Amino acid sequence: MELIESIGSSTVRLTATILLAALGGQLSAATGDLDISLEGKMLVGAFAAIAGSFFLGSTAAGVASAILAAVAMALLMSLFIVPLKANVFAVGIILNIFAAGLTVFLLSTFFGVKGSFSDPNITRVPVVRIPWIESTPILGRILSGHNILVYVAIAAVPLVAYLLHRTKLGLYLRVAGQRPEALSTAGISVGRLRVLAQIGCGALCGLAGAHLALGHLALFSEGMSAGRGFLALAVVMFVGVRTLGVAGVALLFGFAEAVAIRGQGIGLPSQFPEMLPYVVTLIALIYVSLKRRRSALLEVTWP
Amino acid sequence: MANEVADRLPATSSTRLRRTALQVGKPVAFVGIGTLVLAAVLLGLGYPVAHALGAAIQQVLGDSNRIAATLAFATPLAVASAGTAIAFRAGMYNLGGEGQIIAGAMAAAVAGLVLPAPLASPGIHVLLVLAAGVAAGAAIAAGLGLLRARLGVDELLSTLLSNYILLLLTAYIATEPLRDPERWTGTTSNIASTARLPTLLPGTDLTAALLVAAFVIVGLWWVVERSRLGYDLRMAGQAPRFAQAVGIQASGRQVLAMAISGGVCGLAGAILVAATQHRFWTGIGLGIGWNAVLMTLLARFRPLPASLWGVLFASLIVGSRGMEQAVGVPAEITRVLVSIAILVISARIGLALVGERISAHLQHRHAPQDITTVDPTDLAPSSETNTSPATSERSGRTEPWS
Numbered sequence: 025m026e027l028i029e030s031i032g033s034s035t036v037r038l039t040a041t042i043l044l045a046a047l048g049g050q051l052s053a054a055t056g057d058l059d060i061s062l063e064g065k066m067l068v069g070a071f072a073a074i075a076g077s078f079f080l081g082s083t084a085a086g087v088a089s090a091i092l093a094a095v096a097m098a099l100l101m102s103l104f105i106v107p108l109k110a111n112v113f114a115v116g117i118i119l120n121i122f123a124a125g126l127t128v129f130l131l132s133t134f135f136g137v138k139g140s141f142s143d144p145n146i147t148r149v150p151v152v153r154i155p156w157i158e159s160t161p162i163l164g165r166i167l168s169g170h171n172i173l174v175y176v177a178i179a180a181v182p183l184v185a186y187l188l189h190r191t192k193l194g195l196y197l198r199v200a201g202q203r204p205e206a207l208s209t210a211g212i213s214v215g216r217l218r219v220l221a222q223i224g225c226g227a228l229c230g231l232a233g234a235h236l237a238l239g240h241l242a243l244f245s246e247g248m249s250a251g252r253g254f255l256a257l258a259v260v261m262f263v264g265v266r267t268l269g270v271a272g273v274a275l276l277f278g279f280a281e282a283v284a285i286r287g288q289g290i291g292l293p294s295q296f297p298e299m300l301p302y303v304v305t306l307i308a309l310i311y312v313s314l315k316r317r318r319s320a321l322l323e324v325t326w327p
Numbered sequence: 328m329a330n331e332v333a334d335r336l337p338a339t340s341s342t343r344l345r346r347t348a349l350q351v352g353k354p355v356a357f358v359g360i361g362t363l364v365l366a367a368v369l370l371g372l373g374y375p376v377a378h379a380l381g382a383a384i385q386q387v388l389g390d391s392n393r394i395a396a397t398l399a400f401a402t403p404l405a406v407a408s409a410g411t412a413i414a415f416r417a418g419m420y421n422l423g424g425e426g427q428i429i430a431g432a433m434a435a436a437v438a439g440l441v442l443p444a445p446l447a448s449p450g451i452h453v454l455l456v457l458a459a460g461v462a463a464g465a466a467i468a469a470g471l472g473l474l475r476a477r478l479g480v481d482e483l484l485s486t487l488l489s490n491y492i493l494l495l496l497t498a499y500i501a502t503e504p505l506r507d508p509e510r511w512t513g514t515t516s517n518i519a520s521t522a523r524l525p526t527l528l529p530g531t532d533l534t535a536a537l538l539v540a541a542f543v544i545v546g547l548w549w550v551v552e553r554s555r556l557g558y559d560l561r562m563a564g565q566a567p568r569f570a571q572a573v574g575i576q577a578s579g580r581q582v583l584a585m586a587i588s589g590g591v592c593g594l595a596g597a598i599l600v601a602a603t604q605h606r607f608w609t610g611i612g613l614g615i616g617w618n619a620v621l622m623t624l625l626a627r628f629r630p631l632p633a634s635l636w637g638v639l640f641a642s643l644i645v646g647s648r649g650m651e652q653a654v655g656v657p658a659e660i661t662r663v664l665v666s667i668a669i670l671v672i673s674a675r676i677g678l679a680l681v682g683e684r685i686s687a688h689l690q691h692r693h694a695p696q697d698i699t700t701v702d703p704t705d706l707a708p709s710s711e712t713n714t715s716p717a718t719s720e721r722s723g724r725t726e727p728w729s
Contacts, residue, residue, distance in 0.1 A: 104670055114624050118666050121617055125662030132657040133372070251491045258484055295499035302491040309488070313480040 031282050032166035039278025040177035041232050045256035046270050047184045048228030053260050055221040056201030060116035062229055063253025064123030069094040069233020071127040074244040077146045090234035091227050098226025102219040128246050140245030148242045149173050173235040185267030197221055258305050262312055280304040361668040379654045386649020387642045395533035401641030402540045403595040404615050408622035408633035409544045410591025415628040417584030418564030423486030424592045425616025426493035431460035431593025433497040435600040436607035439518025452521040457597045464593020465586045472585030476578035498609040513609035524602045536602035548631040560584050
């Protein structure tokens, strides 16, 4: 019972990181500029969260700095892909490398340390206890008592789904990805929509970074995003813009990560459990490809 | 744009001149922008600019020993860049250089540690060590290439994920079975002396790795740009439908390109172990694979220019280390500035056009398709049309359902 509770609880917490980044990726994918620098934006967000809460003295300021920093990255990206017409993929790769270098550089410039930084004055994002659910036997431990950002992530799923599929703006965003000429003809600026999608993506990645740095430990370490941005990218590649699918796949990866963390305590060499999320993603990737292939074959046999 | 156009026109003397000018101009612009921004940042942070830059140049080119050290440091990146480029050229987006380098390094370390006496004789042993690195990298990349060719598993994502898996797997091997008990955890013992590449310039790190690298890079250039196989590879990457029409086995060629790419990246890892490090440690070669992707993009998927960019980039990193020692500015600043310089160049010169194919590829595979029902007649244009000048005004963007 304790096992279910602890794995369930960390699943929810770890899913939130991937989920926030994946929703951001989904926004960027809607306008056809699938962002492969989710990883870098998350990392910069995590650093800004720690730096912001250290220098400004409040956790809220830390979260706000994380969002601002990641949005700044998104604006930089927009500058290159929209007016300067550079390629999204190339810019994304460069930004990932940029983020890895920048965070290490700033870590040693601001805090004079290499590796990681934490400070007793930096406090974590406050925890929320949900009144009725908390007293429920198992669900209480799993669903209640997480930090605010976890609930923000959960709330973001229907919000992004609503935005993309039920609002005019969402329709425009998707049309910007699929039929930019149609929007131009209607006199709507495609470039502005693409920038908007990138800003949304940046903000969500910033939240993911803040959750990473301030959600559980109140610490920044070099490369702490550790491929989670790429897992989020995988989520978007699996489900496209179907938002509810994002939650399902992110939950699977979050679960794999939770099992991985739990598995480190049972005597196995720590590297094998750590591999689990990536292996699960790879297997999911193969599975999805097989399924797609099969449906393609079926289409041929049943015209 | 001009760059791309110049490449397509027949090489008259004026276009040739222009092409040369652009090829020379790009690295000059790269170093120029980088240095200017660096000077500005140093000034802003209050470091002595002239002293710092002087120290950087001194570190890269100061004397023959320093030049040797720079070349030795640049070798693995130059090799890996050429290796990454060949896969991209064939339309396989191998982002797994990082993992293939680490796997190559581990395989080389294992071969350097465990091979028995007859194989571990001078001359043969080091070749086997390099071969082990090549084999490891090639096997991984070919496997992922096969998954792509047979099952349509996106190699972009599978290679990305393989990096993390390989990093952890090799970390395990270096921590448990092969750990040197007398060293830090995550480090193997030193490889046998017969497994090391001989030094070219006594007292420096410059080894025969330089010759191996030169041979491999020139070989790759010849294969890609001059051989029949290279033609097939290029067509498979640039015009898959054409390749199909003229009877090129595009997917088979792409798997081969992945194997070569992974093998060369594995070689870069083996060189790290056999030339300078002489053992595997967790984190060896980290970042080289990503830098190699950058070089590949800068060189527009051409192996030889990618290696030359690699040498330039590595020199900048060496220079920044000199700067760190002299005035204490963190060496990471180079990576930051170089990425900015590359961003700027990417917007200014042709990189946008290079990426077009990748974008089209991403769009093609992952396009959201739920917006409206698509009229089948709209499906006509194929992905090759993306490389034609007829693409819409938004560079790198095509009809997602093309």
